Amino acid sequence: METIFIDIAEFLTSWMVGLGLAPLWADLIITILQWAVIVLIITVNTIVLVWMERKVSGFIQERIGPNRLGPFGAFQTIADTLKLLTKEDIVPARADKLIFKTAPMFFIIVSVMLYAVLPLGNNMAVVNLNVGLFYFISLGSLSTICLLMAGWGSNNKWSLVGAMRSVAQMISYEIPLAFSLLGVVMIAGSLNLSDIVTAQNRLWFIILQPVAFIVYFIAATAELNRGPFDMPEAEQELTAGAYTEYTGMRWALFFLAEYTNLVAVSALAATLFFGGGQGPLLPSWLWIIIKTYLIMLVFMWMKWTFPRIRMDHLLSFSWKVLIPVSLANILVTGAGLELFRWMGW
Amino acid sequence: MSAMIINDLVFVAVAGFTLLSALGMVLSRNLVHSALALILTFLGVAALFFNLGAVFLGLVQILVYAGAIAVLIIFAIMLVMHGDPAQTNRFNPSLGTHLAGAYVAALLTMALSLSIWFSELPQVKGKTVEDAAGMLAQLFMGNYVIAFEAAAVLLLVAVVGAIILARGANQS
Amino acid sequence: MIGKGLLKGLGITFKHGWEKNITIQYPEVMPNLQERYRGSLEFDPQNCIICGMCTKVCPNNVLSFESAPMPGSKKKQLVSYTIDLQYCMFCNLCVEACPTHTLYFTHNFELSTARRGEIKRVYSPPAEAQLLTGESQAELIPAEALEPQPDAEAEAKRLKQLQAIKGAIARGNSKVLDKFVDFEEDASLLMTILQADQKKQDKMAELMVDDKNKARKVAAAFVAKEKRDKTGPEEGKH
Numbered sequence: 001m002e003t004i005f006i007d008i009a010e011f012l013t014s015w016m017v018g019l020g021l022a023p024l025w026a027d028l029i030i031t032i033l034q035w036a037v038i039v040l041i042i043t044v045n046t047i048v049l050v051w052m053e054r055k056v057s058g059f060i061q062e063r064i065g066p067n068r069l070g071p072f073g074a075f076q077t078i079a080d081t082l083k084l085l086t087k088e089d090i091v092p093a094r095a096d097k098l099i100f101k102t103a104p105m106f107f108i109i110v111s112v113m114l115y116a117v118l119p120l121g122n123n124m125a126v127v128n129l130n131v132g133l134f135y136f137i138s139l140g141s142l143s144t145i146c147l148l149m150a151g152w153g154s155n156n157k158w159s160l161v162g163a164m165r166s167v168a169q170m171i172s173y174e175i176p177l178a179f180s181l182l183g184v185v186m187i188a189g190s191l192n193l194s195d196i197v198t199a200q201n202r203l204w205f206i207i208l209q210p211v212a213f214i215v216y217f218i219a220a221t222a223e224l225n226r227g228p229f230d231m232p233e234a235e236q237e238l239t240a241g242a243y244t245e246y247t248g249m250r251w252a253l254f255f256l257a258e259y260t261n262l263v264a265v266s267a268l269a270a271t272l273f274f275g276g277g278q279g280p281l282l283p284s285w286l287w288i289i290i291k292t293y294l295i296m297l298v299f300m301w302m303k304w305t306f307p308r309i310r311m312d313h314l315l316s317f318s319w320k321v322l323i324p325v326s327l328a329n330i331l332v333t334g335a336g337l338e339l340f341r342w343m344g345w
Numbered sequence: 346m347s348a349m350i351i352n353d354l355v356f357v358a359v360a361g362f363t364l365l366s367a368l369g370m371v372l373s374r375n376l377v378h379s380a381l382a383l384i385l386t387f388l389g390v391a392a393l394f395f396n397l398g399a400v401f402l403g404l405v406q407i408l409v410y411a412g413a414i415a416v417l418i419i420f421a422i423m424l425v426m427h428g429d430p431a432q433t434n435r436f437n438p439s440l441g442t443h444l445a446g447a448y449v450a451a452l453l454t455m456a457l458s459l460s461i462w463f464s465e466l467p468q469v470k471g472k473t474v475e476d477a478a479g480m481l482a483q484l485f486m487g488n489y490v491i492a493f494e495a496a497a498v499l500l501l502v503a504v505v506g507a508i509i510l511a512r513g514a515n516q517s
Numbered sequence: 518m519i520g521k522g523l524l525k526g527l528g529i530t531f532k533h534g535w536e537k538n539i540t541i542q543y544p545e546v547m548p549n550l551q552e553r554y555r556g557s558l559e560f561d562p563q564n565c566i567i568c569g570m571c572t573k574v575c576p577n578n579v580l581s582f583e584s585a586p587m588p589g590s591k592k593k594q595l596v597s598y599t600i601d602l603q604y605c606m607f608c609n610l611c612v613e614a615c616p617t618h619t620l621y622f623t624h625n626f627e628l629s630t631a632r633r634g635e636i637k638r639v640y641s642p643p644a645e646a647q648l649l650t651g652e653s654q655a656e657l658i659p660a661e662a663l664e665p666q667p668d669a670e671a672e673a674k675r676l677k678q679l680q681a682i683k684g685a686i687a688r689g690n691s692k693v694l695d696k697f698v699d700f701e702e703d704a705s706l707l708m709t710i711l712q713a714d715q716k717k718q719d720k721m722a723e724l725m726v727d728d729k730n731k732a733r734k735v736a737a738a739f740v741a742k743e744k745r746d747k748t749g750p751e752e753g754k755h
């Protein structure tokens with residue numbers, strides 16, 4: 001069970017080589033297949049997550065949530081997706097059409113590319129990059145521009161204000177996000193995500209780096225534009241922020257990308273702080289799914305508990321609290337490492 | 346078809362993409378389009394770094410240039426722009442500026458090609474750098490620590506200066 | 518401690534997550550309504566004593582009834598009772614005023630209808646009661662012939678009513694026509710028709726006093742014809 005997906009990939013490669021294909025091309029086809037599987041995982045995940053989000057919010061508000069289509073309303077998201085697919089695609093007359101149309105595409109491309117380095121099990125990253133964590137952070141910074149494109153291209157005041165807010169927020173929270181991960185990197189001594197997982201063989205980093213985890217969790221919530229940090233799309237004042245003018249499938253792409261980012265960030269948290277695919281009995285890929293879903297449940301729990309934070313409080317919280325705390329965390333971690341080395345551990 | 350040819354093909358594709366987006370940036374009549382094309386150019390340069398095996402440098406290129414500086418540029422454009430965005434990047438009609446531009450461009454090209462021509466670039470064969478980030482870190486924190494720290498202090502001073510400019514010096 | 522409130526909030530939502538849902542699956546499960554909930558206003562024709570208290574007390578003129586004198590006695594009998602629920606504000610005054618509990622609120626809250634006219638409810642006395650009065654009427658005809666006195670009195674009353682209605686129409690007071698048409702604009706339309714033609718005016722006034730149902734039908738026919746005439750030429754222009 002542990003190596004079932006790797007075995008399948010190896011079997012397919014050897015089968016294609018056996019058919020007379022050069023190993024290089026076989027590898028290329030396998031890589032394309034891996035991406036296809038990732039896109040499939042993302043889509044299925046989003047369908048499950050939207051249903052889960054609505055159920056969680058329902059239970060927290062003592063409602064039932066979707067319950068009409070299928071068992072426990074499980075097919076509700078599929079029906080919604082079909083509705084979105086058949087809706088009219090409206091491009092505003094005064095919009096910057098090129099930017100308006102390409103923004104959701106870039107957004108989803110950036111979100112999908114995050115998965116390249118995530119080890120979805122032991123030895124199951126698409127690319128085992130030795131600076132995987134850094135790749136994750138720098139790719140994440142690109143989604144800012146996609147939101148800015150959406151806000152600017154729509155030629156709508158709400159879109160632009162929403163985009164501006166989200167850019168300000170994402171730039172501010174990127175710094176504590178990266179700094180909080182530095183503590184983990186210092187202990188593991190590597191930027192490679194698989195190496196970081198192996199470094200947690202004996203002890204999960206959540207125990208060694210609790211402050212880093214809290215900072216990461218808060219900053220990630222802000223990066224995802226999720227509640228209580230969902231000021232950029234505050235419905236009560238900005239209709240839907242940068243997504244105001246989008247309809248049908250273009251809007252659905254944004255939605256898909258948001259949930260894709262949520263899964264990616266949660267999977268990263270599971271990888272960095274909760275030992276990745278490590279766990280008893282079950283295969284590693286199942287463990288990482290379980291851990292990711294538990295972390296996403298906490299994200300949802302927070303979203304449906306806390307009220308929205310005011311914009312200036314939001315920014316000053318990042319600059320005046322999170323960044324100093326994460327810097328202090330780096331300092332303490334470095335001092336601790338030196339201390340342990342001096343003690344001869 | 347060998348790996349070498351595929352590598353060359355990838356290089357040609359990435360370089361073509363980079364040049365095309367650079368051209369788009371220069372030729373676009375819309376400043377915002379220009380800025381976005383500039384981001385594509387940055388990404389193309391990052392892809393060239395990847396192609397050369399310098400993954401870390403490529404990622405720095407994405408994080409710093411495409412992720413942060415480009416956003417700054419777009420913000421600046423949006424804040425100072427007025428009127429029809431489609432007419433913000435008009436070509437300057439006067440001959441003098443054309444000549445001056447051509448002169449600067451020629452000078453830059455010459456300086457670049459000369460520096461490439463006269464520097465020794467020993468071919469590294471078969472050996473790829475495994476831990477580029479670690480090596481860079483050791484250089485920054487070892488041999489070139491003074492230059493590194495000086496750059497850091499310079500940036501800090503610039504940031505503080507910018508904040509003072511934005512707030513106004515008279516405010517307490 | 519910083520963040521204590523946040524944890525408290527998380528605790529509250531966590532607790533709520535496991536509590537029983539308060540949702541009522543409405544079409545399948547009917548909501549548990551309070552005993553004194555005011556749903557639809559209903560009328561029980563059998564208990565009505567035609568005292569008219571309900572119509573007097575109703576602030577919105579929701580209620581109206583028609584009665585006829587019961588032949589051979591001073592009692593009146595109910596011809597029809599109308600509840601025009603679209604104007605009702607469920608104030609409970611009529612139910613309080615009714616001495617025989619003929620009017621009452623039920624728990625039926627599904628009051629929306631497809632057409633506006635359907636919300637108006639017209640009750641007539643139960644069939645057997647009508648049959649009974651019919652028989653008694655047949656019996657009483659000779660008695661009526663024997664006593665011309667009340668007849669003459671009724672005739673005088675009828676003439677008086679007729680005079681009043683004719684006067685109202687001549688003055689252009691379209692309120693008298695309200696009860697015979699569905700909409701107010703139709704009433705004013707009908708008024709213009711009647712004022713244009715003296716013959717129609719007389720006929721209508723007579724019908725309004727003698728046979729209200731027929732008057733209603735005639736009024737509807739007039740209005741419909743006038744509307745057709747109005748829109749007809751315009752359509753021809755296209």
